[in-house]
Amino acid sequence: MAVMNDLRTIKNAAWLGWEMEANWADPFLFATYSIVKPISATLILVFMYMIVTGGNTDNAYFSYMYVGSALYMYIAEVLFGVTWIIHDDREHYMSLKQVYIAPIKFYAYILGRSAIKIAITTAGVIITLAFGVLALGVDISLWDVDWLLLLGSTALGMSCICVLGLALGGITFLTARHSIGINEGVAGVFYVMSGIIFPITALPTWAQSISKILPVTYWMDSMRRALMPDAMAELGSVAGVDVTGLSGISDLYIMVYLAISTAVFFALSMAVFKYADGVARRKGKIDWTSTY
Amino acid sequence: MDQEPAVRTEALTRVFEPKKKKEGSTVRALESVDLRIEQGELFGILGPNGAGKTTLLKILSTLLLPTSGKAYVAGLDVETQFNAVRQRINMVSGGEISGYGLLTVKENLWMFSQFYGIKSKVALQRIDDMLGEFGLLDKKDAKVRTLSTGQRQKMNVIRGFVTDPDIIFLDEPTLGLDVNASRVIRTYILDWLKDHPKKTVVLTTHYMAEADELCDRIAIIDNGRILACDSPERLKKMVRMNTTLSMDVTRLKDTAVFKTFPGVESFTFTEDGEKGLTKLRFVMRDESGVSDIVSAVLGQGSRIESLQKTEPTLEDVFIKMVGKGLE
Ligand SMILES: Nc1ncnc2c1ncn2[C@@H]1O[C@H](COP(=O)(O)OP(=O)(O)OP(=O)(O)O)[C@@H](O)[C@H]1O
Ligand SMILES: [Mg+2]
Secondary structure, three states, X not given: OHHHHHHHHHHHHHHHHHHHHOOOOOHHHHHHHXXXXXXXXXXXXXXXXXXXXXXXXXXXXXXXXXXXXXXXXXXXXXXXHHHHHHHHHHHHOOOHXXXXXXXXXXXXXXXXXXXXXXHHHHHHHHHHHHHHHHHHOOOOOOOOOOHHHHHHHHHHHHHHHHHHHHHHHHHHHOOOOOOOHHHHHHHHHHHHHOOOOOOHHHOOHHHHHHHOOOHHHHHHHHHHHHHOHHHHHHHHOEXXXXXXXXXXXXXXXXXXXXXXXXXXXXHHHHHHHHHHHHHHHHHOOOOOOOOO | OOOXXXXXXXXXXXXXXXXXXXXXXXXXXXXXXXEEEOOOOEEEEEOOOOOOHHHHHHHHOOOOOOOEEEEEEXXXXXXXXXXXXXXXXXXXXXXXXXXXXXOEHHHHHHHXXXXXXXXXXXXXXXXXXXXXXXXXXXXXXXXXXXOOHHHHHHHHHHHHHHOOOOEEEEEOOOOOOOHHHHHHHHHHHHHHHHHOOOOEEEEEEOOHHHHHHHOOEEEEEEOOEEEEEEOHHHHXXXXXXXXXXXXXXXXXXXXXXXXXXXXXXXXXXXXEOOOOEEXXXXXXXXXXXXXXXXXXXXXXXXXXXXXXXXXOOHHHHHHHHHOOOOO
């Protein structure tokens, strides 16, 4: 029964998210916001890469970086998205307290809203990847993709990102709109620490041990393995050196690690959320609006 | 469970600490409030700005935690059993223009009904009925952002009732609405209670007449404390033992003297600029002081246009309790 309620909440929140995000009254704006904007972030990176390497995109590392950057859209969009949802609900629509006092689990609401973010981001990710493959020679071939691994990794990765969004959502209860820096911090940590554009082997040893706790590290690696197995095999042994730092781990184990660290982060996120929720209720932050 | 009062508080206290030590001092928004609201009651909370009305409703609707003391809604502790409380309540704040602007009125209301697990068909029917009663049916498919402030407020009142709560908290539901809209809401509240005798409405208001007309019982609250809590009739009886006197006079120079006049329990006045009159209103301990007041007025060179002994209003009660009027 409780599960049914949560599913219903997720469904309704997703419906709301869709109505809000995909404001089809202005498809141009929607496309710009949800597709062009994220793609341009990757293209800026490509541009910088080209300048540094003199235009050499025909190698495994370029594919590594490109795919990482494309998938990072999910993290950026969901983590920032959750924060914006809460700020907007609270300060713009002034509906946060109404949602909050409804007999639903607030995190189910956040999950539903995030699910739409993920769905919309997927369009941007696919277009970015397609552009990479067609125009820049990114090493993804539909015949080589490990679909099973892709499916498992996507499912776990998306849960993981939602879980992180949840913790940030809780923290957002306590912050004002202009103090959005926490998300930038968290997103930044993943950007640097999780092998998004450069492998974790580029980090100092102490940082690498942090990388190996973060679920996003395993998610990135398993997604790349699924999408571009050849390039990953190549990077796994460049002149006998494992560039990715993870190629010694089998596909199965990398999924197990991803599952375990997602579970751990889930527990952590719930704790953070519960704590933040309690503080917000004690301090009266649920319907609080920042004064500029 | 059924015998439980709709609301019960025990020494309920809420303190707001200033954000920074230097900025302002601690506010004691609620101070040891003991309250009992029975099922089926239409209960009013009346008090001046900053009295603690909203704070009380926020605690009862699980938005805010008490600093100390206890609050039970439908017998459930708002602090620990908030999930169960939320199943039974809803809250509407007037004067607040909330709602998802991109959704239509119907969509907004429907979405909230879904959070309460109401069958979609039932909800849609109820939404239609209520929009009709509130005169908003033509706005059903309008985007919320195109509504006027008053229309949004009506929509929010509907949002409160559409989820069919056992106990509904209305924080100044008619604030800023025109006479018609206010009446529609008041009528709806009364009809709703008539149709559902076990349901409970707790509302705050600034409008004395509204409280008087609607409420079974009223709590007068000031500075976080309940000063009186009774039916409007009984509250007025407390003042009826006194003499209530109203007087229209011309060119009164000094009104301040009457505040501290012997025998005067409370005194208010309003200027009627058009007629050039000052309307004085006294609650007196007894009739013996009346002649002194009359001579004091005449002594200031004023003429008395009219003089009446009147029935006490809720306002007189309020002024006597709080020491000042609401405006
Ligand atoms: N979040 C808060 N932080 C600090 N002080 C607060 C907060 N909320 C309310 N207060 C203070 O608590 C007191 C009671 O406020 P409350 O909003 O309950 O009054 P009210 O009776 O609803 O007034 P009004 O008629 O103006 O709506 C006020 O002095 C107010 O300044
Ligand atoms: Mg208030």
